[in-house]
Amino acid sequence: MKFNTKTIHGGQEHDKAYGAVMPPIYQTSTYAQSTPGGHKGFEYSRTHNPTRNALEKAFASLENGNYGLAFGSGLAAIDAVIKLLKPGDEVISTNDLYGGTYRLFTSIFENFGIKFHFIGMENASNIEGYVNENTKLIWVETPTNPMMNIIDIEACAEVAKKHDLILAVDNTFATPYLQQPMDLGADIVMHSATKYLGGHSDVVMGALVVKDKALADKLYFIQNASGAVCGPQDSFLVLRGLKTLHVRMQRHCENGKAIAEYLSKHPKIERVYWPGLENHPNHEIAKRQMKDFGGMISFVTKGDNFEEAIKIVEKLKVFTLAESLGGVESLAGHPASMTHASIPKEEREKSGVVDSLIRLSVGIEDVDDLIADLEQAIG
Secondary structure, three states: OHHHHHHHOOOOOOOOOOOOOOEEEEOOEOOOOOOOOOOOOEEEEEOOOHHHHHHHHOOOOOOOEEEEEOOOOOOHHHHHHHHHOOOEEEEEOOOOOOOOHHHHHHHHHHHHHEHHHHHHHOOOHHHHHHOOOEEEEEEEEEEOOOOOOOHHHHHHHHHHHHOOEEEEEEEEHHHHHHOOOHOOOEEEOOOOOOOOOOOOOOOOOOEEEEEOHHHHHHHHHHHHHHHHOOOHHHHHHHHHHHOOOOOOOOHHHHHHHHHHHHHHHOOOOOEEEEOOOOOOHHHHHHHHHHOOOOOEEEEEEEEHHHHHHHHHHHOOOOEEEEOOOOOOOOOOOOOOOOOOOOOOOHHHHHHHOOOOEEEEEEOOOOOOOOOOOOHHHHO
């Protein structure tokens, strides 16, 4: 089954009770049992829920995995992955990643004796120098948030396999439409399903996909024991969002390309970060592991002027100044004061997240309106 068909039918079956085409919303916390322990596969909705199960099957299908897990947020999904570890274990992570992930790693899990190394992974060979007997996990985000760095997943998988490490890839920016990390050697694929998978800025959710049953069983145990699951209504909304993922992503990519090219030629713009540009440092890797280049773009105005950046995002009218990304509407953000404010300024700037950086989530509106909006805001 090809991807565009999978978004609609992958892992899905019609409701057995009445033949409903869309999985019903099973808004229940518990299930009747005929005798103690005698039930129809469902006993309590923290553990299993038919609507959530349908969504988890869809996640697994889209990422070419065998097992899917849905969580109450993207951070809850990441939290479950780190709970595979124990005190003394070490994680190698990219130094350019979502601020919430950095905060979870440093402010929560470092307190429990897990050590994190944040390094530049644009050259995957850098990872080798940080591997030791305590290393258990490599955490990759590609494209990275917000610098749009591209990390070679296959090369990371080779390192992970060589040292018997788990490779986890945050695929939120690319989505399975553009990139399928599991086919490139990843053990775990993570999504903030709040973003492109849901696609309509109306739900908060996280997802994990794995192939290996033993690893899946550990994560299912953590999911149930820790309880950070999503509800049936949210599951239904993301299931609905998945069915248009392919057509939305096509437009996100088309609009992203037009806007990246417009910004690249603008006399007031100093740098544009988008993996589809030929001057992107890892453009060739992006071409190899991605189907297209997405709708996430970051840029800096000439002079790296903080006040100018704030003025631009405040003047935008079609783009909404807001956190998050991946919805049908275009959003603009100022990472240093919004999504990445939890990262200390010195650490942010090491990876390029300067105070004048602006991040765009390019939506599916008419691209001429989006460019006109940028034109009036930049001046």
